[in-house]
Amino acid sequence: MRAMVMQAFGAPETAVLRELPMPIPGPGEVLVRTRAAGVNYPDLLVVEGKYQHKPPLPFTPGKELAGEVAALGEGVTALAVGDRVMVQVEYGAFAEAVIARPEQCFRLPDAMPYADAAAMGLVYQTAWFALIDRARLQAGETVLVNGATGGVGLAAIQLVKALGGAALAGVTTMAKADAARKAGADQVIDLSGDDLRNSLRDQVYAVTEGRGVDVCIDPLGGDPFDAAMRALAWRGRMVVVGFAAGRIPVIKANYLLVKNIEVSGLQWSDYRDRTPGRMAEAQAAIFRLYGEGKLSANVTERFPLDRMAEALAVIRDRKVVGKVVLEV
Numbered sequence: 001m002r003a004m005v006m007q008a009f010g011a012p013e014t015a016v017l018r019e020l021p022m023p024i025p026g027p028g029e030v031l032v033r034t035r036a037a038g039v040n041y042p043d044l045l046v047v048e049g050k051y052q053h054k055p056p057l058p059f060t061p062g063k064e065l066a067g068e069v070a071a072l073g074e075g076v077t078a079l080a081v082g083d084r085v086m087v088q089v090e091y092g093a094f095a096e097a098v099i100a101r102p103e104q105c106f107r108l109p110d111a112m113p114y115a116d117a118a119a120m121g122l123v124y125q126t127a128w129f130a131l132i133d134r135a136r137l138q139a140g141e142t143v144l145v146n147g148a149t150g151g152v153g154l155a156a157i158q159l160v161k162a163l164g165g166a167a168l169a170g171v172t173t174m175a176k177a178d179a180a181r182k183a184g185a186d187q188v189i190d191l192s193g194d195d196l197r198n199s200l201r202d203q204v205y206a207v208t209e210g211r212g213v214d215v216c217i218d219p220l221g222g223d224p225f226d227a228a229m230r231a232l233a234w235r236g237r238m239v240v241v242g243f244a245a246g247r248i249p250v251i252k253a254n255y256l257l258v259k260n261i262e263v264s265g266l267q268w269s270d271y272r273d274r275t276p277g278r279m280a281e282a283q284a285a286i287f288r289l290y291g292e293g294k295l296s297a298n299v300t301e302r303f304p305l306d307r308m309a310e311a312l313a314v315i316r317d318r319k320v321v322g323k324v325v326l327e328v
């Protein structure tokens with residue numbers, strides 16, 4: 001089978017396309033033939049050697065794919081050959097086939113295209129657990145989604161709306177703001193201005209009758225995070241999802257006390273590994289909402305497998321709006 005291989009950590013352009021032996025599923029495993037793979041910001045971090053989990057070299061990057069079950073290892077009864085599934089792995093998805101355990105596989109709705117399925121795992125699961133588990137979102141609450149034009153951001157906006165909340169889209173490149181509106185954002189908050197510390201709160205207060213937001217989902221860190229902390233309502237919840245803006249923020253504990261607010265962190269892969277049952281429920285709900293037309297996959301860029309470097313470069317160079325997939 002063909003697979004993209006990193007021989008050393010480095011720029012995506014250093015990956016090579018290799019012919020590797022077709023893997024054979026062991027007991028309790030399945031072989032899945034890849035039809036589409038989702039490309040994510042964390043893939044860039046893994047490839048560059050900046051991610052918290054570093055695969056042993058050489059390795060094939062890629063954390064999610066959709067395709068068909070092609071072979072079953074001994075003792076597997078939960079899946080059958082030919083089942084259409086979306087698969088979550090730690091790495092290895094940018095290849096023509098992967099080995100996975102059944103609990104890493106999520107059955108697709110009948111009519112769902114593979115490219116959509118491959119784009120509706122990691123970012124939707126991240127947004128789901130951030131909103132539901134960490135932020136305990138209630139219907140009627142208002143959520144500021146920073147990084148609203150990215151994969152996690154667009155997923156979070158759609159989920160907030162599907163769950164009965166109001167979504168404020170925090171946008172860093174205003175030329176991309178229409179994507180956030182299309183995803184259902186009630187208001188756009190401009191994060192590109194000079195005096196962000198004040199301008200973010202002013203904008204939020206203007207659209208929340210001076211109350212602030214109940215929840216902020218923050219994949220950015222840096223100045224947008226600092227400014228968003230000032231725009232939380234009484235008992236507001238900030239969820240730390242990432243640091244795309246580059247700086248890891250520092251929080252003073254007295255600020256949490258004085259404002260009756262809380263900050264929590266969200267690490268998606270821990271939910272995948274520690275609570276597979278909850279992940280299966282979350283993914284089933286995400287696919288159900290997709291089937292009801294309340295969520296869409298936001299796929300905007302498609303590349304063949306051997307152009308993985310270009311796919312990662314559009315994320316690295318901030319050219320993407322929505323999701324990138326590799327079609328295999």
Ligand SMILES: NC(=O)c1ccc[n+]([C@@H]2O[C@H](COP(=O)([O-])OP(=O)(O)OC[C@H]3O[C@@H](n4cnc5c(N)ncnc54)[C@H](OP(=O)(O)O)[C@@H]3O)[C@@H](O)[C@H]2O)c1
Nearest residue numbers: 041147149150151152172173219242243244245267268318
């Ligand atoms: N904790 C977890 O489990 C988890 C899971 C998934 C992702 N993440 C993290 O979440 C972040 C976003 O992921 P994603 O999939 O949404 O990525 P993405 O699709 O590439 O989107 C990135 C978003 O961040 C913004 N951005 C990028 N560079 C920026 C900068 N220097 N300053 C301000 N904004 C910037 C982009 O805005 P523009 O439109 O202005 O370019 C875009 O809205 C990443 O840091 C990723 O590692 C964490």
